[in-house]
Amino acid sequence: MPPKPQAQTRPKPAASTLNTTYLLAYNFFSALLWLSVLGRVAVIGSAQGATSGKVYEGTERFARLTQSLAGLEVLHSLLGVVRAPLLTTLMQVASRFLLVWGIAYHFxxxxxxxxxxxxxxxxxxxxxxxRYSYFVFALSGFGVPRLWTWLRYNTFLVLYPVGVASETWLIYKAIPQAEKLDQKFGWVLYGALASYVPGFYMLFTHMLSQRRKIMRSKNV
Structure with a gap:
């Protein structure tokens, strides 16, 4: 599923300069990588079209490796480096890995x-x-610009449904190919699709609740 802007809280105060430096570097580097993914999709898609196959050819490996880096966030949560809940972080990373490794790469x-x-x-x-640039602002000590707070707690209203719809469609289309390999793979993907129904409701309503709190407290 697409990342939920409200599900993760601001990283807890760093215990050391080294910890802060690491988190700043991780979030800054991650923001640059995803900006590169976005740029590649925009440039290739506008020139070749979204259905030409060129977007896939030009982004699949880079996007897969970029998303794989987010596996570190499970470790961050496990070790208490940030306050993100371990279970929701693990679920988020696992669903992304399913798309980049299980679907896009194999099918x-x-x-x-x-x-x-x-x-x-x-x-x-x-x-x-x-998200990552928001954390860079927060960790830098200069404060998060009001615009960035607004973006973080409002863009999910459009991006989350778009992401979920895209993910579920890609999983659904891969099922026949998965069943050719083994019928069990097809059932696994059907199970993944079924999990999106309660997952979308719970996460989206949680994000709406978080949005109301932030918009009210920050007066954004």
Whole structure:
């Protein structure tokens, strides 16, 4: 599922300069990587079209490796480096890994020409650029600009449904190919699709609640 801007809280105060420096570097580097993903999708998509297969060819490996870096966030949560809940972080990373490794990488024949692949990457990358840069501002000590707070707690209203719709479509289209390998793989993907129904409701309503709190407290 696409990242939920409100589900993760601001990183807790760093215990050391080294900890702060590491988190600043991680978030800054991650923001740059996702900005690069967004740029590639925008440039290739506008020139070649979202269904030409060129977006997939030009972004799949880079996007997969960029998303794989987010696996560190499970470790961050486990070790208490940030206050993000371990379970929700693990679920978020696992769902992303399913898309980049289980679907896009293993079933290019159903992903390459689908516009859902481009829309998924746009939803992910815009959200991640905002999220990671928000943490950079917060950790830097200079404060988060009001615009960035507004973006972080409002863009999910559009990006989250777009991302979920794109992800579920890509999973659905991959099922016939997965069943050719083993019927069990098809059932696994059906199970993944089923999990999006309660997952979307719980996460989206939680984000709406968090948005109300932030908008009221920050008067954004």
């Amino acid at each position: 290019p024949q159903t992903t390459r020409y689908s516009p859902a692949y481009s829309s998924m990457l746009v939803a992910w990358s815009v959200t991640e650029v905002i």
